[in-house]
Amino acid sequence: MEKFTVHQGVAAPMLQINIDTDAIIPSREMKLVSKQGLGEGLFAGWRYTLPNGREPSPDFVLNQAQYQGTSILLAGDNFGCGSSREHAVWALKEYGIKAVIAPGFGSIFYHNCIRNGILPVVLQNDEVLALAKHVQQNPQSNQLNINLNECYVSMVITKGNAAIEGTEPQRFTFSIMPAQQAMLLEGLDGIALTLKSKSKIEDFKQAYQRQYPWLA
Template sequence: MQKFTSLTGVAAPLPMINVDTDMIIPKQFLKTIKRTGLGRNLFDEMRYEPDGTEKPDFVLNRPAYRKAVILVAGENFGCGSSREHAPWALLDFGIRCVIAPSFADIFYNNCFKNGILPIALPQEQVDKLMDDAERGANAILAINLEKQEITGPDGGRIQFDIDPFRKHCLLNGLDDIGLTLQKAPAIEDFEARNRASQPWLWA
């Protein structure tokens, strides 16, 4: 998993509440088990007409936000079904951080497992960042995970909370597999002792 230490880039405003996982990546794109290629269909029904042409008014189709790396959204982001394809699609598009007043629990947990930083803030602070994000090409936010700090285009700073263990995992690029591999020497030692004491289990 890619480490997350700091991030500076364009923030796209998505002032919608209850954005569910089917809106993030519709069900017809869930056949793949690959984590790549889903960015093309992120917010598919909002981004494209039925004939596949782009809807010019959707935020990620606007020139200023085509390379956004941060998304500022409304409350209860990521609700609905527990598909891990939702953070996969965001990450494949280039989104590394989502800021909202609240998140659905499963989506929130899945973000950390895929190198995305979800930041929950009070509504008034999200409103301020949403206003910053409306600046188009000047909607530049800087996020420092070590300091747990967001810096806006005007230099204003907002502190955010994060679970220390999840922070450690993001800073070090550790997903569930990475965490397990940290215990590889102990696992190998156990297997060696187990082979010697119960060889029939390894036949």
């Protein structure tokens, strides 16, 4: 799994509340047995003009030229609610989404993000709106920077690929559980994180077998 430490990119606002996993990827788009190919079905009900077509809807934010290369989503409260389908996270990841910022998430979706290398950031609603206002002025230049080491999101104005010097970016802090932060920073899934303690697990196993040899 790719490590997430610091990421700067274009952010797209999708500020509706209760965007569920069926909106993120409709069930009709889940035809494959692998994680590959799901990005094309991301937000298919909104992204395309017809249910089973691929003609882009010009009104949908990710189809608009100014949001080309979006890697951060700004969402409304309870993003990722609904079913537990992990395909929703796989589709976001394959599309290129690195982080989702919202006032709240569906619980299962939140943990699926962590396990698949996407950072879910919880901020206050007014903070999310402030970030959206910033990016909407000029999405390609008014980017967001997310620092997972120090747990903050900042507003950045860029020229070309470099931040403009002399500007003090506004930032908002967020919290994340240490174990989840470690998984993302080190690029580990749940199994890999557990295996970091392999020697302790082996020591416990051996001590347990010595104490209860009849269970071996």
